[in-house]
Amino acid sequence: MDAPLTVAVVGSGPSGFYAAGALLDQTGLDVRVDMYERLATPWGLVRAGVAPDHPKIKSVSSVYAATAAHESFRFFGNVHVGGPGIGDVTREELTARYDAVIYTVGAQTDRALGIPGEELPGSVAAVDFVGWYNGHPDFTRLDFDLSCRRAVVIGAGNVALDVARILCSPHERLARTDIADHALEALRKSSIEEVVVVGRRGPAQVAFTTPELKELPEYTGSGVDVLPDEVTAVAADEESLPRAVKRNLLIMRGYAAGDTPLGPRHISLRFLRSPVEILGTDRVEQIVLGRNRLRVGDDGWVSAEDTGERETWDTGLVLRAVGYRGLPIEGLPFDERKAVIPHDGGRVRDAEREYVAGWIKRGPTGIIGTNKKCAVETVTRLLADLDNGALRRHEGDRYAEIEPWLAERQPRLVTEQGWQLIDAAEQSAGEPHGRPRVKFTDREQLLDVALRRA
Numbered sequence: 001m002d003a004p005l006t007v008a009v010v011g012s013g014p015s016g017f018y019a020a021g022a023l024l025d026q027t028g029l030d031v032r033v034d035m036y037e038r039l040a041t042p043w044g045l046v047r048a049g050v051a052p053d054h055p056k057i058k059s060v061s062s063v064y065a066a067t068a069a070h071e072s073f074r075f076f077g078n079v080h081v082g083g084p085g086i087g088d089v090t091r092e093e094l095t096a097r098y099d100a101v102i103y104t105v106g107a108q109t110d111r112a113l114g115i116p117g118e119e120l121p122g123s124v125a126a127v128d129f130v131g132w133y134n135g136h137p138d139f140t141r142l143d144f145d146l147s148c149r150r151a152v153v154i155g156a157g158n159v160a161l162d163v164a165r166i167l168c169s170p171h172e173r174l175a176r177t178d179i180a181d182h183a184l185e186a187l188r189k190s191s192i193e194e195v196v197v198v199g200r201r202g203p204a205q206v207a208f209t210t211p212e213l214k215e216l217p218e219y220t221g222s223g224v225d226v227l228p229d230e231v232t233a234v235a236a237d238e239e240s241l242p243r244a245v246k247r248n249l250l251i252m253r254g255y256a257a258g259d260t261p262l263g264p265r266h267i268s269l270r271f272l273r274s275p276v277e278i279l280g281t282d283r284v285e286q287i288v289l290g291r292n293r294l295r296v297g298d299d300g301w302v303s304a305e306d307t308g309e310r311e312t313w314d315t316g317l318v319l320r321a322v323g324y325r326g327l328p329i330e331g332l333p334f335d336e337r338k339a340v341i342p343h344d345g346g347r348v349r350d351a352e353r354e355y356v357a358g359w360i361k362r363g364p365t366g367i368i369g370t371n372k373k374c375a376v377e378t379v380t381r382l383l384a385d386l387d388n389g390a391l392r393r394h395e396g397d398r399y400a401e402i403e404p405w406l407a408e409r410q411p412r413l414v415t416e417q418g419w420q421l422i423d424a425a426e427q428s429a430g431e432p433h434g435r436p437r438v439k440f441t442d443r444e445q446l447l448d449v450a451l452r453r454a
């Protein structure tokens with residue numbers, strides 16, 4: 001009998017689980033999927049990115065749990081593929097053992113603004129702030145000074161709105177979520193009264209989605225400060241704008257009209273401004289913004305053009321939410337400009353048995369569901385390669401050797417069972433407080449629970 005097809009999936013976010021699910025759903029294919037994850041916990045940004053006050057979105061994890069329950073699936077947590085630590089494994093070790101490897105490692109870092117003063121304390125990446133309030137162990141020890149009255153968030157996408165909303169949400173609301181306890185405590189003591197979200201183009205060009213824009217008053221208990229003249233006459237022919245843009249404009253015009261009064265802690269939206277410089281002696285004290293005008297190119301693309309006019313605002317916290325950025329994997333090609341691994345339909349360019357899906361394949365765009373289509377495309381390519389001989393299986397059956405090899409390489413391996421222990425402990429800690437879970441945020445503590453040392 002033929003040995004089963006063996007596939008390693010590196011990264012346990014949505015794209016990893018959708019790739020695993022697509023493989024395990026194939027009828028007539030004997031396949032084994034092993035998922036490698038550098039953390040002790042699965043689900044990628046569904047656990048560590050999606051805002052804690054959006055539990056419905058996080059419930060997609062039940063789909064991943066169903067995949068993880070498949071008898072041909074194994075979870076190997078606390079293994080950093082290509083990482084520098086003890087217990088980490090190399091790319092070559094995986095390709096020597098598996099017929100195929102799919103990288104679904106996401107976009108692990110942030111894009112910089114590239115302006116003077118960006119390195120000052122108090123100027124931070126949304127990636128770090130989001131990781132901190134979501135209890136990602138890499139960011140647990142960060143400390144954000146929330147003693148200023150105004151925070152400025154650069155960026156006009158949903159991550160900017162998440163960050164602003166969390167900074168403005170009443171304590172009682174956050175206390176019912178799975179926000180990390182250290183963040184809950186720090187936010188309770190916050191002195192921030194205003195969070196200004198700054199977009200470089202106009203209100204018709206923002207990347208906010210309508211539900212996220214619309215929910216702000218309900219979630220923060222305050223109106224949203226929008227300047228009426230910034231949301232009137234935003235395009236020559238407004239009727240021709242896409243429906244989603246028109247819906248957003250309607251909401252922002254309602255905010256500008258003061259439909260809901262402003263509370264003591266509120267979000268402001270400002271448009272047509274770009275950060276030029278961050279000022280301060282030992283830490284952020286002010287931000288200089290350039291005023292922009294819109295310019296419509298021959299191709300219809302609307303860009304922001306500097307008018308030369310400047311504004312200076314007082315602030316103690318500048319958060320940049322201008323995009324996540326993928327990191328290269330040593331030995332694989334990397335497109336520096338787009339920060340993705342180049343591929344043909346999901347197969348890594350010039351590689352034989354390596355594939356990509358999710359944010360490392362197409363960049364940090366789309367919603368969670370977008371990763372499903374993306375992962376299915378990759379799996380379809382992998383299976384086609386298998387059929388046409390572009391992907392040649394290893395000789396013999398190497399599957400049985402994998403777990404003993406890995407257990408030796410990583411004595412602190414977190415299996416699916418280990419994750420179940422973490423999951424159960426977190427959920428039962430949350431239950432008495434009406435919270436979905438209380439997260440463990442320290443790597444050693446997570447390992448203690450998973451390996452039954454706690």
Ligand SMILES: Cc1cc2nc3c(=O)[nH]c(=O)nc-3n(C[C@H](O)[C@H](O)[C@H](O)COP(=O)(O)OP(=O)(O)OC[C@H]3O[C@@H](n4cnc5c(N)ncnc54)[C@H](O)[C@@H]3O)c2cc1C
Nearest residue numbers: 011013014015037038044045049081105106358359367368
């Ligand atoms: C702040 C934020 C909020 C969001 N909110 C929403 C929302 O409300 N709704 C929505 O639809 N979408 C939302 N998204 C988008 C959504 O989270 C992404 O589309 C999705 O998570 C991308 O999936 P991925 O699998 O490509 O990457 P990730 O989810 O980032 O998963 C990658 C995984 O790979 C692991 N990994 C990385 N490198 C290695 C390695 N070398 N070895 C082993 N493991 C590794 C990581 O630890 C991680 O677990 C949000 C994104 C962000 C950043």
